[in-house]
Amino acid sequence: MKAVKILFCCHLAALTFGLAGLLIALPHPELWNKTPYGMHVFTFGMHYAGSLHILLGTATMLLFGLLFVGVRKTLIFFAVSTLIPLGMELMGTSTGFPFGPYSYTDFLDQKILGLVPYAIPLSWFYMGFTSFLLANLLIAHTRWSHKTLWCLLIGVYFLTVWDLSLDPAMANDRLPVHFWIWYKSGPYFGMPISNLVGWSMTGLLYMSVSRLFWRENLAVQRIVTWLPFGMYAANTCFAIILNLSTGLFLPALIGFILGLLPATLVLLRHNIEGPEGPEQEKRQKVVRAMSHWTVRKTGQALLKQNTTLSIEGDEHIPPTGPTLIVAHHYHHLYDGCALLRGVPQQLHILVASDWINKHWQRRLMEFACGLVEWPVVLRTERVKMGHSAYAPHEVRGFLRRASSLAVQLLRQGKTLVIFPEAYPVIDPMPMPIRNPEGFLPFRPGFARLVEMAENDQRTRVAIIPVGFSYTQNQRWQIILRFGQALFRRDFHNQQHLIQAVEQRVRELSISAPYQASRDGPHIYGRDKH
Secondary structure, three states, X not given: OHHHHHHHHHHHHHHHHHHHHHHHHOOOHHHOXXXXXXXXXXXXXXXXXXXXXXXXXXXXXXXXXHHHHOHHHHHHHHXXXXXXXXXXXXXXXXXXXXXXXXXXOOXXXXXXXXXXXXXXXXXXXXXXXHHHHHHHHHHOOOOOOXXXXXXXXXXXXXXXXXXXXXXXXXXXXXXXXXXEEEOOOOOEOOEOHHHHHHHHHHHHHHHHHHHHHHOXXXXXXXXXXXXXXXXXXXXXXXXXXXXXXXXXXXXHHHHHHHHHHHHOHHHHOOOOOOOOOHHHHHHHHHHHHHHHHHHHHHHHHXXXXXXXXXXXXXXXXXXXXXXXXXEOOOEOOHHHHHHHHHOOOOEEEOEEOOOOOOHHHHHHHHHHHHHHOOOEEOOHHHHHOOOOOOOHHHHHHXXXXXXXXXXXXXXXXXXXXXXXXXXXXXXXXXXXXXXXXXXXXOOOHHHHHHHHHHHHOOOOOEEEEEEEEEEEOOOEEEEEEEOOOEOHHHOOOHHHHHHHHHHHHHHHHHOOOOOXXXXXXXXXXXXXX
């Protein structure tokens, strides 16, 4: 197992090396072309970086399979998953069927028959094997019938989602180099739909043939869960980062929502050896950390694409300890993105999900919020309006669970975000009428949460008022202002606290720019200069 861990770490290092080359070295030659060592590293990267992570990924999954899946099964899958895709790729680059008209460049090293880089069939193996193992781990502990069919379909699903998140960036004109070229444009970021169909059918074909030759189900009891998940997460994050760097946000969201989130189920499920224990808790921490990082980067990328953000008063944010950020709610999306950009601590945002009107969206939202420990509440008046996936009798239960989680987070020294107005100024859904200044009265729940958290006589919550000021020309200009911390014990009663916080948030939202420092506010976005 130690050798598998070493190979996996080398694979991660190769992915990082490749990202550094694509996103840093190629766009900025001044960083490496002045020293012989820099030139040597760059030359090595140009020749080998494209295929290096594939070779190491293949070695990792091949050794892992030999140790935990079995020699026979692993070698069968390796042979089938390289030979069938190789035949499809040779046919595709020669005739355009089944993927569409395309060809590979020289950045993936030597080519088989001058058409397909030798690394491509290997990538079909290691990501296909990873996807099929994830599917087996997910299905093994369900009571579903036709488990073999479900393993095949979900395995192909994981493989296809990875491709949907990777291909748009790899063929994008904003990337310094291209690994393949499409000769016919299509509706999915310039790629034809035949690529999606051909990819899915190829994956289904070689997974089905491999399973047929296995003649039995996979013994998931022997499989160490973290490696298939880690391999899938690492390669999907590679694709997500590439997409964000080229300004492609939909493929990044596809990779996160349709790929990473479902894959985490293999870590959150109970181990077959017994109930939840230290190892399971450790896995959940890893999943939460990865989910928080992905949410933060996605929010920051959305913000950078559409807004210019100025941050003032961020020195008022406590570096540690329980913190409650009480913010004006102006935009239903950008407020949260701005806070993710402006607050260095891990954020836990209290969200209302009553606007969701489809049950599958509800399950997905609740699952995603559970990964990052974001409390979920329902607004009574919104649920009673109808057209919601929630029923009025569920409001109280969600409030109770959200309050319990919020108090727990504050007592753990976390940073919680609440928008006490409950509704933003700009919202695609119906909302209450606001006063002329654009504010709704604060709801008292945030003060009650502080009181509940401090009932243990040990917790002292810093309440940070936050204002938003929005103006719009060609893009949104946002000023995010943080005020000085307020504390419950400094007020005579709860009502005085609520009034003081509300007044301060309004002042921060409509006042003249705050003089944060001699250097002025921090500015983020494409219009920075």
